[in-house]
Amino acid sequence: MKKISFLILSLAGLLFTACGDDFTDWASPQSNLPENAVEIPGLKASAVGDIDLAKAEDAVQVFTLSTEKLPEGYTFANARISIITTEVNCMPVKINATLDGKVSKEELQNYAVKTFGKRIEKHNYSAHVFLNAVKDGQALLIDAGVVYFDMTSAPTRTVIYLFGDFSGWSPEKAKECAMFQTDVNVFAYYGKFDGNVKAWDEHNLGNWDMCYNTSKDKDGSTEMSGPLEISNGGAIHSPEAGFWKMEMNLNTMQYTWTKLENQTPQEYSSIGVIGDFNGWGGDVELTQVTPHNWFVKTTLSKDGGLKFRANGGWDINWGADFTVSDADYSAQGVAGAANINVPAGNYCIYFNDITGMFAIVSE
Structure with a gap:
């Protein structure tokens, strides 16, 4: 078996020129699985079991790699996973890993939240493991297989900032407009609206790809309620001008507008x-x-x-x-x-x- 793997790596030099571009691309996040990845007999990733992010350290063990000796001058480097869940229709996300199979807890939590919202639930995931065999600055892309595991997201403090036409679109203006927490993972803002809104949480303030908004096909929708997603998607428009309660429920990933009964609230000088x-x-x-x-x-x-x-x-x-x-x-x-x-x-x-x-x- 080792002779076969050594033969593959010995021939890798013929592929380095072709694979060099793939290696460069994989240094950056992308949605598509890589082409020209090779499998090495005896080198395989194994799952370590279920993951509870509430109990995990900052670096979470996701997989282990079986030992495979490389020819002289070659080293393994640049491990990463392509994580996805089959429970909903979504694209895989690339996350860097260490060679001993550890991945950032923050990035795993962000993926869970972006996919399923703020609910603290267990879901099924798979992680396709890739790494490089490197020699003299050239790299061959290695496919170490797929691991399967259940992962439970962690409870965290959640602060949601609403922003939009009513306040301004900058992160600085958004931070002046925190939504009020009315229930677990339910937030509301009470004010005068006549236009579009979105929201950020405190950990992604200013990151347009991590907005709470609706889908792009519903951009500017004036519906009284609708779906929320975390993306650079469509803005949510107030149904009409006036004083409204704007609610975001991160458990159900739905937003709701409720018109306030008092449309002429008392004014205060301070x-x-x-x-x-x-x-x-x-x-x-x-x-x-x-x-x-x-x-x-x-x-x-x-x-x-x-x-x-x-x-x-x-x-x-x-x-x-x-x-x-x-x-x-x-x-x-x-x-x-x-x-x-x-x-x-x-x-x-x-x-x-x-x-x-x-x-x-x-x-």
């Missing part, structure tokens, strides 16, 4: 936060970034309670029996309710004065 962090001695004022939505980036110097209030007085104030944490950062403020408990730290603070919804997101 919204501020006040609390133990400043000795209840005056407001840290928020900026109104879109109609009735307010934002400030600030430091809370000590643990304790805080409230939101309007116009620098106590006649109109909002609180909640709620303790802010890194992952649980959003709730609905109620007029005259208890102080909101917040640990000391650096925060982006968001408030909607129509609903009392707030988000206090740690930096």
Whole structure:
């Protein structure tokens, strides 16, 4: 068997010129499987079992390679996988790997989320393993076979930023418009809309290929609800001008528009936060970034309670029996309710004065 593999590699020099372009292409992500890959008897990738990303290290073991000795002067390099699931219709994605079969947890999580959304579920995957046999700067593409495994995505803090015609299309403007978390993986923004919107999560802010939007064939759709996907796809258009609740459900990967009952909400000259962090001695004022939505980036110097209030007085104030944490950062403020408990730290603070919804997101 080894003689056969050595013979293949000895003849590889005849193929290096032809395969050089393939090797160059494979240094960059692509959708199509490579041509001219060869199999070496005795060299095969094996699965290591199911993967739970919640329990995994930053580098996740996906496969192992059987040992195959190479002729003098040859080395293995540039391992990568082409990962895909057969549960939905999608294209394979290339992810770099180490020669001992480890792959970035972040890239696996991103693929799972892009394919299935934010749901924490187990799904079936396959990974086609490729690597190069390299000598003197030339490379032969080796096909090490396919491994099959189940993988469960990891729960993570999710912050979704809505952006579009109502706010501006830059990442900087998007970060001023965090959606409020109303349920697990369900987010809403309440405001005045008359145009297109998309969204980013905090880990992909500014990456147009990782937008939450609808499909390209539905670009500019004014439907009351529709499918969400993660792509550089079609923008979602408000059904008509007015005040709306724009909801994105990442469990079902659906969006929904709901027209607000109050189309003439009360105006406030200012919204501020006040609390133990400043000795209840005056407001840290928020900026109104879109109609009735307010934002400030600030430091809370000590643990304790805080409230939101309007116009620098106590006649109109909002609180909640709620303790802010890194992952649980959003709730609905109620007029005259208890102080909101917040640990000391650096925060982006968001408030909607129509609903009392707030988000206090740690930096």
